[in-house]
Amino acid sequence: MAARRVQRVAAPLRSQVLELLREDMLASEFEPGERLVEARLCARYEVSRTVIREVLRQLESEGLVTTVPNRGPVVTELTPFDVKALFEVRCALEGLAGALFAERATAEQREDLGKVLQRMSGTYGEADLAERLAMKDEFYSILIAGAVNPVIDSTLRGIHARVQMLRGLSMQAEGRAPETIRELAAIHDAAAVRGDAGAAREACEVHVRNAAATTLRELSARQLEHQEPTVG
Template identity: 85%
Template sequence: MAGQRVQRVAAPLRAQVLEVLRQDILAAEFEPGERLVEARLCARYEVSRTVIREVLRQLESEGLVTTVPNRGPVVTELTAFDAKALFEVRGALEGLAGALFAERATAEQREQLGKVVRRFARTYRKADLAGRLAMKDEFYDVLIAGAVNPVIESTLRGIHARVQMLRGLSLQADGRAPETVRELEAIHDAAAVRGDADAAREACERHVRNAAATALRELAARQREDQDTDAG
């Protein structure tokens, strides 16, 4: 399948290619475990090997790409064990972030969180996966900023990068998007409207638990499909 042609305007070329390749990985244009061959990527995105190598290094730092001896860079494969471990840590940290947001966020940040949640509720049916992920990223940008804790910020951003593919599985699952809306609304109500730290923590942890259950179910289903295909 042909890739998106990178437009040589505005953002630096490397940043454009990084964003497009990242979204292609999240949209399963490249399968987990698939080799990312430099020559093919150069042709797909019409850029040089230097740009592709820089982009692959960045995606490796985000956990979306893994360099395998004798194979080179491949799309990262997350096992169920890996995914469960990530969600456990994510739930604890997001719960803490929600509690701190309730205590520390400014009036402007509280209002901004509400705007993001309302836009998600209004547009998620029409939005594609990239659009939904972008809105979730914006939600977490505001939540983390309002928590005012740089350790949470740096740690959560690393975790979010590694679970992006799983978030894609979760958000595409039947019925999950409206559940996500209700869960984000509950976080907003507890953290931004009522300023209830305990309720905000629980709402954040519940959101991650539900997302984890959906993502792990979808991951298992995809692995079964792959096994059936291999057996066939």
């Protein structure tokens, strides 16, 4: 792997490396189940072992890295059961967040949600994965802030960190981009335009259920691709 030079200004080194390693995991530079060897990471990001260890501890707390006995830290490998469990909780919490946004969001937050959706509608189909993720994150950041519930906020942050590793599967699936825009438009209409808590909850749940189905389908396909060919 080529070295990823860290800018030694602005954000602290730890924060920069943390962001770079997350990006590389998302881009499949590190595959699920792959060992994260400190020496290789030090060389790749050109930082000390101390920084790498701090970053790995942070990613482990987020569920993105798992420490395996006799192997050390590895990229967390989510099973279909893990994925279903994550999306079940995400569905419930985002549904609640949508309902609370409909009831509690300020006029400015409602307007901001519409602006993000408008930008997504114009660029989402042609955007690369990183750009799509950034727009989705912005949409959800506004939605969750408008729910005004710190427990939902902190809990969803942990869930989204783990789901982030799977979003590449669902967001790049054929035909998923226009479906995503339609689903987010339904959330915006119910929560921000009409202020209908029940409809907002349902729209959020539909979006998560569809994302879960796509993710599980793509995960299954990827696992089949990586299976060893059987000897006849």
